[in-house]
Amino acid sequence: MSGIPVASPVYTLGDWQGNVVDEYGCVWVVETEEGWSGGPPVAAVVEDREAGDGAWTAPGSFKARVITLSGQCLAPSQTAMVAAKDRFAAAGDPYDLQDLVVEELHLTRKAAVRLTDRPDPTDKGSRAFTWTMTLTAGDPRRYAVEPTIVTTGLPASTAGRTFPRTYPRSYPQVSGSPGRVTVVQEGTYQMCPAVITIRGPVIAPEVVHVQSGRRLGFGLTIGWDEELIIDLGAGTALLNGSTSRVGDMAPGAAWFLLAPGINSLRFRGRPGTVPAGMEPPPLASMEVVAYSAWV
Structure with a gap:
């Protein structure tokens, strides 16, 4: 079930969504994002010249795209908060590729990702927690959703x-x-x-x-x-x-x-x-x- 957007962009990974109010009344806010909006890391080929200034360069390549999302979740009750933490822990998968879909103001795009670091929720009172999710796309391209x-x-x-x-x-x-x-x-x-x-x-x-x-x-x-x-x-x-x-x-x-x-x-x-x-x-x-x- 799709949540109600509270900010842009909206992130979707399986049943989890960021920047929405989900069907359980929990508000998921993405506060920081690294690795999605910019280009992927570059594997550069650069060798200093033995004589003279500068260096020799050759065509490089893009490396895997590492995407880190972090933010807060505010639940309507302590019980809802505990359940939300369980859902968050199950959102990513280190075994199979999943589509991370990012709905921005101008485009909706996706990348095939795997979970590459453990989800990290930290309690902030009885109804809220902070969270961090790290995903890696072996293919660094951000694709259109429709072919x-x-x-x-x-x-x-x-x-x-x-x-x-x-x-x-x-x-x-x-x-x-x-x-x-x-x-x-x-x-x-x-x-x-x-x-x-x-x-x-x-x-x-x-x-x-x-x-x-x-x-x-x-x-x-x-x-x-x-x-x-x-x-x-x-x-x-x-x-x-x-x-x-x-x-x-x-x-x-x-x-x-x-x-x-x-x-x-x-x-x-x-x-x-x-x-x-x-x-x-x-x-x-x-x-x-x-x-x-x-x-």
Whole structure:
């Protein structure tokens, strides 16, 4: 159950929320925040020059994002305060990733986090306590809550067709012109992952990132009832979600990530075959699922 906001931003981690009055009448106020509103730490590559002034620098990288929230909780009774402490202690999880959702005045974004330090509540009288929560996002990006989803078919085989169809599988609604889609990244992160799903029948499928010129092709045939799931961030390509086909990458194939702004992707390949008598025949398609991401 969502609480009633008392300040901005509102933080949500599982059933716990900060800067709200929760369903039990407890007021959770976030007084300090570190690690969310600014950029993540940087792993810099800097080496002093042996002769002369200055240093040699090389491209660095962003490190994990560590987020520390602290504040106070005021409960309507001592019993409610004790129960609130129990709920707070159970909010974070060191085992599994959870989404920390931050609803700010201009954007609502999320990060996948784990609890990396013990929750630390300290009593302040009979109805209040202070608290601290430390979370770590291994992926330092702050993502949009809702994804961008676009689909297209092969340029030579999808004109005049309308998705979805069932054969007996469901195919997504095609968006954009056949063989090409545009993904707009509204964030500021220079390298944004995406998941591309290619559904057969298609021979030697290829995805081209127009802006970078990189091509990601595979020397394989995807059957009419199969799909190849390509995770650009993880660098994996799984046939039907289980069998790795990275080894089938075509010569010259190169991984790519999405950049801020407009990303044009082209879908190429040769139409595959379908069982005789199947009308209308299923058509190959490419679906792209991406989340805008911020530093």
